[in-house]
Amino acid sequence: AQRVTQPEKLLSVFKGAPVELKCNYSYSGSPELFWYVQYSRQRLQLLLRHISRESIKGFTADLNKGETSFHLKKPFAQEEDSAMYYCALPDTGRRALTFGSGTRLQVQP
Amino acid sequence: DTGVSQDPRHKITKRGQNVTFRCDPISEHNRLYWYRQTLGQGPEFLTYFQNEAQLEKSRLLSDRFSAERPKGSFSTLEIQRTEQGDSAMYLCASSLAGTRNTDTQYFGPGTRLTVL
Numbered sequence: 198a199q200r201v202t203q204p205e206k207l208l209s210v211f212k213g214a215p216v217e218l219k220c221n222y223s224y225s226g227s228p229e230l231f232w233y234v235q236y237s238r239q240r241l242q243l244l245l246r247h248i249s250r251e252s253i254k255g256f257t258a259d260l261n262k263g264e265t266s267f268h269l270k271k272p273f274a275q276e277e278d279s280a281m282y283y284c285a286l287p288d289t290g291r292r293a294l295t296f297g298s299g300t301r302l303q304v305q306p
Numbered sequence: 307d308t309g310v311s312q313d314p315r316h317k318i319t320k321r322g323q324n325v326t327f328r329c330d331p332i333s334e335h336n337r338l339y340w341y342r343q344t345l346g347q348g349p350e351f352l353t354y355f356q357n358e359a360q361l362e363k364s365r366l367l368s369d370r371f372s373a374e375r376p377k378g379s380f381s382t383l384e385i386q387r388t389e390q391g392d393s394a395m396y397l398c399a400s401s402l403a404g405t406r407n408t409d410t411q412y413f414g415p416g417t418r419l420t421v422l
Binding site: 201206229231233240241242243246283285287288291292293294295296297298299 | 309310337339346347348349350351354356361362364397408409410411412413414415416
């Protein structure tokens with residue numbers, strides 16, 4: 198069965214510092230991976246998906262099949278990046294998404 | 307706001323009571339999903355509809371849980387004989403079937419259930 202692991206519950210950085218939120222997965226086949234973000238008192242929303250290879254709000258994520266990772270990166274953190282971040286992938290052959298347990302990013306001034 | 311809406315936003319009930327939640331998806335979306343999220347965890351899938359057909363159900367969905375989407379638009383999730391372990395945030399999401407392998411799911415604000 199597929200699994201998504203986000204090893205850090207909390208990541209605290211200072212404004213302007215680089216950020217890397219870790220995500221490792223187990224999946225049979227070619228995975229399609231997502232990062233969702235939840236800002237304080239807002240709903241869960243899609244940040245980016247690896248297939249589109251877009252950079253959203255300065256965040257990027259590269260799928261590394263060898264290391265089964267999909268880490269989220271941003272070179273210079275901003276205070277408004279403070280939020281919960283969830284990595285997710287679809288169940289094999291199904292529509293459901295499997296989410297990691299999330300990482301809270303705190304960007305301090 | 308034309309996003310996914312859920313009602314109520316909060317529900318407090320006593321153990322053993324039945325509760326029903328409603329989800330209104332984005333109007334043109336034909337797929338609808340229910341997830342449950344407990345403290346410190348990511349959302350966990352419960353069930354999925356395409357139009358009015360319930361196509362996927364998680365093992366988390368015990369026989370006390372039932373979901374419907376009678377006309378392929380809004381959906382309801384009912385929990386019978388609630389237990390304290392049912393306390394969680396219940397999230398609804400919708401998507402539009404397309405050419406992608408996996409649709410982008412748009413989430414509602416959730417219904418927070420507290421069972422006393």
